[in-house]
Amino acid sequence: MGKRNIVITGGAGFIGSHVVRLFVNKYPEYRIVNLDKLTYAGNLSNLSDIENRPNYTFVKMDICDFDAFLQLMQREKVDGIIHLAAESHVDRSIKDPFTFARTNVMGTLSLLQAAKLYWESLPGKYKGKRFYHISTDEVYGALEVTHPDGIEPPFAAPANAPHHKAYGEDFFHETTNYNPHSPYSASKASSDHFVRAFHDTYGMPTIVTNCSNNYGPYQFPEKLIPLFINNIRHRQPLPVYGKGENIRDWLFVEDHARAIDLIFHRGAIAGTYNIGGFNEWKNIDLVKVLIRTVDRLLGRPEGADLDLITHVPDRPGHDARYAIDSSKLRKELGWEPSLSFEDGIEKTVRWYLENEAWMDNVTSGDYQAYYKNMYR
Ligand code: NAD
Ligand code: DAU
Numbered sequence: 001m002g003k004r005n006i007v008i009t010g011g012a013g014f015i016g017s018h019v020v021r022l023f024v025n026k027y028p029e030y031r032i033v034n035l036d037k038l039t040y041a042g043n044l045s046n047l048s049d050i051e052n053r054p055n056y057t058f059v060k061m062d063i064c065d066f067d068a069f070l071q072l073m074q075r076e077k078v079d080g081i082i083h084l085a086a087e088s089h090v091d092r093s094i095k096d097p098f099t100f101a102r103t104n105v106m107g108t109l110s111l112l113q114a115a116k117l118y119w120e121s122l123p124g125k126y127k128g129k130r131f132y133h134i135s136t137d138e139v140y141g142a143l144e145v146t147h148p149d150g151i152e153p154p155f156a157a158p159a160n161a162p163h164h165k166a167y168g169e170d171f172f173h174e175t176t177n178y179n180p181h182s183p184y185s186a187s188k189a190s191s192d193h194f195v196r197a198f199h200d201t202y203g204m205p206t207i208v209t210n211c212s213n214n215y216g217p218y219q220f221p222e223k224l225i226p227l228f229i230n231n232i233r234h235r236q237p238l239p240v241y242g243k244g245e246n247i248r249d250w251l252f253v254e255d256h257a258r259a260i261d262l263i264f265h266r267g268a269i270a271g272t273y274n275i276g277g278f279n280e281w282k283n284i285d286l287v288k289v290l291i292r293t294v295d296r297l298l299g300r301p302e303g304a305d306l307d308l309i310t311h312v313p314d315r316p317g318h319d320a321r322y323a324i325d326s327s328k329l330r331k332e333l334g335w336e337p338s339l340s341f342e343d344g345i346e347k348t349v350r351w352y353l354e355n356e357a358w359m360d361n362v363t364s365g366d367y368q369a370y371y372k373n374m375y376r
Contacts, residue, residue, distance in 0.1 A: 002029070003029050003030065003031075004027070004029075004030045004031070004079055004080055005030070005031045005033070005076050005077050005078050005079055005080070006023065006030055006031070006032055006033065006078070006079070006080040006081070006082060007033045007035050007072070007073075007076070007078050007080070007081050007082070008020050008023065008032060008033070008034055008035070008082045008084065009035045009036065009063055009081070009082070009083045009084055009085035009111070010035075010036055010042070010083070010084035010085030010086060011034030011035065011036050011047070011058075011084070012034065012036040012038055012042035012043055012044050012046060012047065012058075013036070013041050013042050013043075013046075013084065013085070013088070013220075014041070014046075014088075014214070014216075014218050014219040014220060014223075014253065015084055015134070015214055015253055015256060015257065016034070016036070016084040016085070017043075017046035017047050017218050018216070018218070018253050018254055018256070018257040019082060019084065019257045019260050019261075020032060020034050020047060020050070020056070021047065021049070021050055021257075022254075022257045022258070022260075022261055023261065024050045024053050024055055024056045025050065026261070027055070028053075028054075028055050029055070030055055031055055031057070031076065032055055032056050032057070033057050033058075033059055033072070033076055033078070034047070034056065034057070034058045034059070035059050035061050035063070035069075035072070035085070036058070036059075036060065036061070036085060037060065037061065037062045037063070037085070038060055039087075040220075041087075041088065041089075041220050043218075043361075043362055044058065045358065045361065046218045059072060062107070063083075063085050063103065063107035063108070063110060063111055064102060064103065064106055064107045064110050065110070066110045066113065066114055069110065069111060069114045070114040070117060070118060073114055073115060073118040074118055078115075078118070079128055079129050079130070080129065080130045080132070080264065081111065081115060081130065081131050081132065082132045082134070082260065082264060083108065083111060083131070083132065083133045083134060084134045085103070085107065086103060086104050086107075086187075086188070086191075087099055087100045087103045087104055087184070087187075088184070089184070089220075089222050089223065090138075090182045090184045090185075090315065091222070091315065092184075092222070093182055093183035093184035093187070094182065094183060094315070094316055094317075097183035097187075100183050100184055100187040101183075101187050101190075103187075104184075104187035104188055104190070104191050105187050105190045105191055105194070108133065108191035108194055108195065109191075109194050111131075112131065112194060112195065112198045112204070115129075115131055115204065116198065116202055116204060119204070120202075126203060126204060126205050129204075129205050130205055130206075130207065130264060131195065131198070131204055131205065131206045131207070132206070132207045132208075132209075132260070132263070132264050132267075133191065133192065133195040133206065133207070133208045133209075134209060134211070134260065135188050135191070135192050135208055135209060135210045135211075136185065136188050136210055136211060137172050137210050137211060137212045137249070137274070137276065137322050137324050138180060138181075138182065138184065138185035138188065138319065138322070139178050139179075139180050139185050139188050139189040139192060139210060140172040140176045140177075140178060140179060140180075140210070140322075141178070141179030141180060141181055141185075141319065142179075142181065142319035142320045142321060142322070143168050143170050143171070143172065143320065143321040143322065143323055144168055144170065144320065144321065145167045145168055145245070145247060145320050145321050146167075146168040146169060146170075147166070147167055147168055147169075148167065148245075150165035150166065150167050150280075151165060151166050151167075151169075152165050165280065166278075166280055166323060167247050167280055167282070167321055167323070168321060168323065170323070171323045171324065171325035172210070172274060172322065172323065172324050172325060173274065173325050174210075174272045174273065174274055174328055178192070178193075181317045181319055182317055182319075192208050192210075195208055196208065196270070199269070199270045200270075205269045205270075206269070206270060207263060207264070207267045207268075207269065207270075207271050207272075207273075208271075208272050209259070209260070209263055209267075209272070209273045209274070209275055210272070210273075210274050210275070210324070211251065211256055211259075211274075211275040211276065211324070212248070212249035212250065212251050212275065212276035212277070212279075212322055212323075212324045213248045213249060213250050213251065213322070214250075214251055214252075214253045214256050215250055215251070215252065215253065215344065215345075215348055216252050216253030216254060216344070216347075216348050216351075217253070217348065217351040217352070217355070218253075218358075219253070220362060221359060221362065221363060224248075224283070224286075225286075225290065225348065226352060226359075228287060228290050229290060229294055229348075229349055229352045229353075230352065230359055230363070231308065232290060232291055232294040232295070232305050232308060233294060233298070233352075233353065235305065235308065236308070237308055237310040238287060238291075238308045238309050238310055239310055239312040240283060240284060240287060240309055240310065240311050240312065241283070241312060241313070241314045241315045241318060242311065242313075242314035242315075242318065243284070243311065244282065244283040244284030244287065244309075244311070245282055245283070245284065245320075246282070246283050246318055246319065246320055246321070247280050247281065247282050247283075247320065247321040247322065247323070248280070248281060248283065248286075248322055249276050249277065249278070249279055249280050249281075249322050249323050249324050250277065250279050250281060250286070250341065250344075251275065251276055251277040251279065251337060252277075252337065252338075252339045252341075252344035252347075252348075254338070254339075255277065255337040255338055255339060256275060258335065258338070259273075259275045259329060259335050262333050262334075262335055263329070263333065266333055267333070268332075273326075273328060273329045273332075273333075274324045274325060274326050274328065274329065275324065275326055275329060275335075276323075276324025276325075276326045277324075277326070277337045277341070278323075278324075278326070279337075279341050280321070280322075280323050281341075284309075287309060288306070289345060290345070290349070291303065291305045291306055291308070291309075293345055293346060293349045294349055294353070297349060297350060297353055298353070
């Protein structure tokens with residue numbers, strides 16, 4: 001595809017850092033600008049292995065800063081934007097919805113408007129341009145749990161998809177109506193609508209993808225998997241919301257990054273793709289897998305830490321079940337996850353256990369205050 005100048009927003013965060021690394025390594029001919037405000041969730045040490053590459057540069061910027069972003073577009077002659085910057089944690093959105101509206105809605109709109117001004121000023125206008133917005137399955141709302149004990153495949157998943165079991169017959173499809181419940185998902189839904197509106201109104205070449213729960217290295221330990229791995233290691237309580245019956249559909253983060261690469265280059269303009277691994281887990285079952293894995297890798301007797309499970313009051317508006325139908329992406333672009341869940345969890349637990357310095361670094365300061373206040 002030749003040379004490209006791409007801005008990746010939120011590149012110092014969890015998923016963004018994996019996307020930046022993939023693009024910097026795979027496309028030496030591209031110029032990759034990582035634009036990030038470095039909030040509590042952004043950490044440049046996530047990218048220390050590629051920070052000196054000639055095709056990589058970091059710019060500290062708030063996506064709400066319209067003038068600064070317009071200047072960056074002009075200076076760097078940006079022809080592609082992969083937009084991941086966001087406030088991403090549901091519990092924080094319940095306590096502080098304004099910050100979510102500001103960054104996720106106004107920030108996205110600011111990027112869109114700046115991209116529009118710059119691209120429309122060029123002779124070729126939108127030719128060869130892309131505004132790719134990374135969104136979530138949470139915009140679709142919650143699915144019903146019609147089979148609490150799970151049903152075995154095949155269900156919606158293609159026969160060769162690596163899958164666990166499903167807890168209902170319904171899945172989120174690209175055509176499922178939006179029905180967000182948390183301030184986080186409401187803000188993401190709003191930003192998705194703005195992105196699509198810029199295609200429909202101005203002809204901007206946009207793409208939106210909606211992905212299920214990611215897990216893997218470099219995830220901030222406010223999210224279930226890294227938080228619990230760290231707590232098991234230090235024999236701290238594991239705060240399971242409610243009965244732990246809620247269901248999430250988990251995908252290894254590098255498989256999400258691979259999907260983003262494929263869709264950025266080959267996805268249909270104005271297209272929407274669901275990304276997920278047909279990998280539903282009840283929280284309580286997943287927590288037990290984490291305990292078993294950490295205990296085994298630390299040489300503790302298997303199940304030694306099961307008594308750390310502590311049921312705490314449920315998250316308000318807690319969505320019962322997410323399950324993504326990713327058949328379109330598989331059929332149209334040939335994507336499929338590279339890792340089984342067992343291998344992905346093993347790799348993830350090992351990474352956190354081997355990178356204690358990273359965990360200590362991100363759990364100092366602001367995090368301590370936030371986490372101590374969580375269960376007051
Ligand atoms: P994250 O919280 O780990 O990282 C977000 C990044 O955005 C951080 O580096 C942060 O500094 C940056 N940021 C926040 N506000 C900013 C602002 N105003 N200006 C510039 N940068 C700002 O998030 P994540 O889990 O990596 O999620 C990335 C994207 O993927 C988000 O848009 C999220 O909605 C979406 N998503 C996440 C998941 C998941 O499971 N984590 C699943 C599907 C979709
Ligand atoms: O589905 C995609 C979404 O997945 C992304 O859009 C979000 O950015 C990402 O944060 C994630 O949202 P969740 O709310 O599903 O993730 P979280 O890790 O916070 O919680 C996973 C499940 O575990 C959820 O049912 C709530 C539960 N939970 C979470 C925490 C942090 C607990 O029981 N205890 C906890 O301490």
